[in-house]
Amino acid sequence: MSFFGKNIKKIRSVKNLSQQAFADLFGLKRATLGAYEEGRSEPKIDTIIMVANKFSIKIDDILTRDLTVNELLQFKSGITTDVNELTQEKFASIPCITESNSSDYIQFYEKETFVNQMPALKLPVKNTLPLRGYTINNLEMTSHDKGLYPNDIVVGHYFPVNKIKELLNGTLVLVLVKGKLILRRLYLVKNTVVLRADHINIDDKEFDKKDIDEIWKIKYVFYKRIPDYKDDLEDQLSILANELSKIKRKIGE
Incomplete structure (x- = not known):
């Protein structure tokens, strides 16, 4: 049995994410994530790769080691819960x-x-x-x-x-x-x-x-x-209709 479930539970704790929020990040059901954390089920390799890449953790580490909170804090992540760290779009x-x-x-x-x-x-x-x-x-x-x-x-x-x-x-x-x-x-x-x-x-x-x-x-x-x-469109259509009428009259002459 891998350490995957135990490690993602620690990641959630560090990032202050609920099971549902974490599951949504990777397109998982909350119940499925719960099964991983409780060791009742092992994830597919695609899921392991997505989680590892998201948090910049080596696949070998997330599967084979009981990572400490201090280690997890040092890993880079695309998620932040600190409003001061959020990238603010400047208008x-x-x-x-x-x-x-x-x-x-x-x-x-x-x-x-x-x-x-x-x-x-x-x-x-x-x-x-x-x-x-x-x-x-x-x-x-x-x-x-x-x-x-x-x-x-x-x-x-x-x-x-x-x-x-x-x-x-x-x-x-x-x-x-x-x-x-x-x-x-x-x-x-x-x-x-x-x-x-x-x-x-x-x-x-x-x-x-x-x-x-x-x-x-x-x-x-x-x-x-x-x-x-609507009025602009009607005006344009009226102008177009008049032009077409002029063309038809010229052709008929």
């Missing part, structure tokens, strides 16, 4: 521009100490470039009951002003220009930057490219409400 900390701090941001955006003290969003996103959050406070980017509404949040990554020509026309951006923060779609006409709202009643804003202080290319959008994608 990106994204400074966020809000309605209450926007005026300060315009004044101190270049100061790292100010940016570090801004309220931050914690989001599971990865980006090699700096990120900036922005809370919507107007209806400029709405169109036919769709788009961005107050309290929605956008997140953009830093885009160098000297590479503005690389942006595609219509790109959604947050721009700091002449003491204003403007969230709109960007169009470049020679050296003139045109910022256009989605709302049809809002006039374009035009600036010289040299007046732009910062550009944040919008990468993520977080809605306060759930958007109605």
